[in-house]
Amino acid sequence: MRATTIHAARDIRVEEVPDPQLKRPTDAIVKVTAGCICGSDLWPYRGENPIRPGATIGHECIGVVEEVGAEVRDFKAGDYVIVPFCHCDNTCAHCRNGAQSACVNLSMTSSGQAEYARVGQADGSLVATGGTPSDDLLASVLALTDVMPTGWHAAVCAGVTPGATAVVVGDGAVGLCGVIAAKAMGAERIVAMSRHAPRQELARAFGATHVVAARGKDAVAEVLELTDGVGADAVLECVGTDDAMTTAIGVTRPGGGVGYVGVPHGVELPLRTMFERNLGLRGGIAPVRRYLPELLALVQDRSIDPGRVFDLSLPLEESPEGYRAMDERRAIKVMLRP
Amino acid sequence: MRATTIHAARDIRVEEVPDPQLKRPTDAIVKVTAGCICGSDLWPYRGENPIRPGATIGHECIGVVEEVGAEVRDFKAGDYVIVPFCHCDNTCAHCRNGAQSACVNLSMTSSGQAEYARVGQADGSLVATGGTPSDDLLASVLALTDVMPTGWHAAVCAGVTPGATAVVVGDGAVGLCGVIAAKAMGAERIVAMSRHAPRQELARAFGATHVVAARGKDAVAEVLELTDGVGADAVLECVGTDDAMTTAIGVTRPGGGVGYVGVPHGVELPLRTMFERNLGLRGGIAPVRRYLPELLALVQDRSIDPGRVFDLSLPLEESPEGYRAMDERRAIKVMLRP
Incomplete structure (x- = not known):
């Protein structure tokens, strides 16, 4: 698939990498319809966090379920979903306490700026949007993955x-x-x-x-x-x-x-x-899944409009320009469409 | 009056010092019926906090109002009162927010291990016990001043x-x-x-x-x-x-x-x-005044019995022994009776 990768400080590329695969029976693969660049992606971009050269980058995306593992019960191929950047089972003691970002089965989206992303603990993590978001809601739904x-x-x-x-x-x-x-x-x-x-x-x-x-x-x-x-x-x-x-x-x-x-x-x-x-x-790290149902309802009834933070939308292939625009504060937040 | 003073690390004395005087029209003077030694008094005692040689020490006491300033409305000589270790007007914005220990008119009891103590902002600070506490409640009422x-x-x-x-x-x-x-x-x-x-x-x-x-x-x-x-x-x-x-x-x-x-x-x-x-x-420093009405009610209806922390009671003159007993962990908390 095509994916954004980081090779060194200020060296962002879009290149061919292997498609993500189901690793555990609780995983799902999501075909990304929209991803974005996070302020926290600028830490490695600016060389302030360690970098594994060639690693995919990006932890925010929404999209359509492509494939699910054998133990996933609540989602199937074709479901339009929000992928919280931190994945959780939503059943362990920490999740029940509202600390989903400390789930005992925690994982993170690692290729949100790409064509596909693997989601751990799909049943606990994903939230269905109830169909394809209308054009005017898409950005706000994308904002629900993290910011x-x-x-x-x-x-x-x-x-x-x-x-x-x-x-x-x-x-x-x-x-x-x-x-x-x-x-x-x-x-x-x-x-x-x-x-x-x-x-x-x-x-x-x-x-x-x-x-x-x-x-x-x-x-x-x-x-x-x-x-x-x-x-x-x-x-x-x-x-x-x-x-x-x-x-x-x-x-x-x-x-x-x-x-x-x-x-x-x-x-x-x-x-x-x-x-x-x-x-x-x-x-701390936001327990995104905990807030998603409430926030999705606020977005869908148009009480809040967080999608307005996206002031630049680029094709995935222009990811490096997206990073430059955010780094130079020319853009608040950049959406990337595969 | 007789008062406990500190001269250097491990040098606690009981000696004659001037009686406290009304300094502001909102002050009151309380004749101490019982005071006590606080764990935090051990910081200077052990030389871990700065010491002003000859200063009185002790910030916890209860007693009877001896004299009030011209602007004190709610208390008069003869009232039996709890003196919270931090004095507050209980009317400023911080007090109204429940942060009485950050009152804009904050002061502290400075001679709680003595015969008399001055209380700032008497109307805001003091809480009446409704008469002399019965013998079995006295220690618990004293515990309400701080611990x-x-x-x-x-x-x-x-x-x-x-x-x-x-x-x-x-x-x-x-x-x-x-x-x-x-x-x-x-x-x-x-x-x-x-x-x-x-x-x-x-x-x-x-x-x-x-x-x-x-x-x-x-x-x-x-x-x-x-x-x-x-x-x-x-x-x-x-x-x-x-x-x-x-x-x-x-x-x-x-x-x-x-x-x-x-x-x-x-x-x-x-x-x-x-x-x-x-x-x-x-x-942080406890906003004692905020909790006093509720805690006094719990003490008076015998729901809580914090006075049991006092496992040693000494005459004021034996204050130095009280410090030694707490320092050596022979006593949990020491009451001093003038």
Whole structure:
């Protein structure tokens, strides 16, 4: 099949690789109708994560079931499905506790930017869309494979409640989905931190009531001023750097919560400050499957429209250009169509 | 007045110091009927916190209002009161958010092991007991000034819910009160980590269903075995050392929560591990005033009996012996009567 591969930092190719095969009787193979590039794919792209040269890359896709293993009961060839980037059996103790991203049978999509992808624990992982999504919903359905549930998870972990003041640190696709989540959970004031006009605009369209373009201490001062010196109830850290975490902690009110979903890179937590201010901190890889039924319903009844984060759509063959566009922040998020 | 003072590590004295005076019109002076020594007093006692030679020490006391400032409305001389160790106005934004330990008018009891203590923001801070506590309730009422609400806060921060499996790291008075809290909140299994027979016994009396005497990796292995490899839902870290936090994080199930109330000393958080397992972490100085009405009611209707943590009662003049007894773990917690 044709697949996006990574060979070294900034060396993304589209080439012929073996088709994925059923490895376990609980697997399924999905023919990808749409995949996309994730902000976290930029870590290896920029050489900040280890690279296995020639490996396929991409963990977000939707598509049509091509083949299922002997033990798959709930899906069959032809079903249109959402593939959560982390696969889970949805029955183990961790899954029952809502921690599907720590499933004892966890695996990940490894060729989402390709023609086919293998899904582990198909019965537990996949969610049927009920037929081919209409054109106007396709992007939003694709966003459900990772960024929308990840933004949602940040809001859950931060503890957004009706009437709350929420701050979203990070204006990537996840941060923008965090704005959608905060809005859907009833936050009254939503502060988006962004210095890029198209992203500021999208944040406002998604429900942000304030935009803070400043960074670091200035950004903290601005949020404190907005909140009469109190700070925000719930802060969504959607980047993963030490600067972003420092800002997130700086704007959280005593007793408030930080939800973090950016994979931490070089973050050092100021534990004494957190203790003195009774801050809560919770986050991690989103348990995507847990949120999918609820989020799919919100997409299908058009309550939320996370697909708007896709501002560039390319044929799979142009994957390398997609990476460049995201790396240079020319695009928020890139869809790839095989 | 006679007061306990600290001059250097392991140099505790009882000596004559000036009586505390009303400094602000919102202050009250309380004549102490009972005070006590806190596990956190052992940090300076052991030379691990800075010491101002000759300073009074002790932040826990109950007693009778002696005098109130001109702006105090709700209390008058003669009222029997609980003095939460952190004083708050109970009206500012942080207090209204339940973060009374971050009150904009925060102060602390500074002569709880003495004849008199000044209380800031008396109207916001003090809670009347409704007369002199009966002899059998006095110790439990005294425990409400710090250790019981602090153990309660650990359980709240850890997220103990009915049916949960809770683990309490630390068998000091706060940890033991954490067992009481977990039980009152409906935890089904409560694992107390303790290697000291009298504390194990008290933990069981307070509701612990299991006792783990092992430490470090062995303790983690034991809790994992108890929980079929899953880990605990809610973990109360009531010590403040890196070892205790490492153990707490090690026994928490994916998606579970760690509540920490031991003032962190040298703790380094394994953020990547926390991210991978979606652990929640929340803690800090307990907002004592927030919990007092509820906890006083539980004490008065004899639902909880935290006063049992006091296994040694001494006259104020024997304060130095009280410190030695706690330092050498001969006593769990020492009451001092002026």
